[in-house]
Amino acid sequence: ETGVTQSPTHLIKTRGQQVTLRCSSQSGHNTVSWYQQALGQGPQFIFQYYREEENGRGNFPPRFSGLQFPNYSSELNVNALELDDSALYLCASSLVGGRGETQYFGPGTRLLVL
Amino acid sequence: AQSVTQLGSHVSVSEGALVLLRCNYSSSVPPYLFWYVQYPNQGLQLLLKYTSAATLVKGINGFEAEFKKSETSFHLTKPSAHMSDAAEYFCAVREEVIQGAQKLVFGQGTRLTINP
Numbered sequence: 003e004t005g006v007t008q009s010p011t012h013l014i015k016t017r018g019q020q021v022t023l024r025c026s027s028q029s030g031h032n033t034v035s036w037y038q039q040a041l042g043q044g045p046q047f048i049f050q051y052y053r054e055e056e057n058g059r060g061n062f063p064p065r066f067s068g069l070q071f072p073n074y075s076s077e078l079n080v081n082a083l084e085l086d087d088s089a090l091y092l093c094a095s096s097l098v099g100g101r102g103e104t105q106y107f108g109p110g111t112r113l114l115v116l
Numbered sequence: 117a118q119s120v121t122q123l124g125s126h127v128s129v130s131e132g133a134l135v136l137l138r139c140n141y142s143s144s145v146p147p148y149l150f151w152y153v154q155y156p157n158q159g160l161q162l163l164l165k166y167t168s169a170a171t172l173v174k175g176i177n178g179f180e181a182e183f184k185k186s187e188t189s190f191h192l193t194k195p196s197a198h199m200s201d202a203a204e205y206f207c208a209v210r211e212e213v214i215q216g217a218q219k220l221v222f223g224q225g226t227r228l229t230i231n232p
Contacts, residue, residue, distance in 0.1 A: 035219065044206055044222030058213030092159055105220060107160040
């Protein structure tokens with residue numbers, strides 16, 4: 003069974019740039035959720051993708067967007083980067099439909115915006 | 117909206133001592149509750165979950181948690197701490213965003229330090 007993988011592991015960008023982060027879900031899972039974890043904080047929900055559509059969104063602006071592909075992998079795109087976007091971005095996959103469905107997390111991508 | 121409060125941002129125990137990490141939740145519906153562990157520079161690993169079956173839940177690495185509805189608590193315990201338990205621990209409650217979509221609402225985390 004393949005776990006959740008994310009790429010790249012680290013990224014440095016400058017303010018105003020755009021970034022794309024990638025996530026491959028665990029085998030057998032059909033849903034991907036993205037979270038932002040600022041330093042010293044708990045993860046905050048960005049959005050969830052199911053059947054290639056956004057299926058719920060947290061309190062993040064539209065410059066945070068995503069995609070899900072037919073193989074259930076996903077991308078998180080952030081436009082017009084701001085200094086406060088510096089964080090660990092976590093992807094989690096799950097299987098919709100199971101009772102008490104559990105989200106399994108990848109290792110994260112650490113983004114630094116200068 | 118549901119919420120999670122973890123009492124104590126930093127807990128320090130001696131190796132071999134009892135570990136107790138506190139979590140209280142706020143939920144308007146029967147909750148699904150989770151504990152995750154995060155080692156330095158890593159993602160989150162599931163320790164255990166409560167899904168309305170047994171109130172005492174056993175997880176990996178010797179951890180367990182007890183769901184107490186009357187106290188709205190889901191505290192994490194381990195009888196004997198090991199040096200490898202040093203990490204950040206997060207309690208989370210599952211919340212429905214829209215019909216069918218679920219998100220996790222996390223507490224602020226508790227950093228566990230083990231003293232030799």
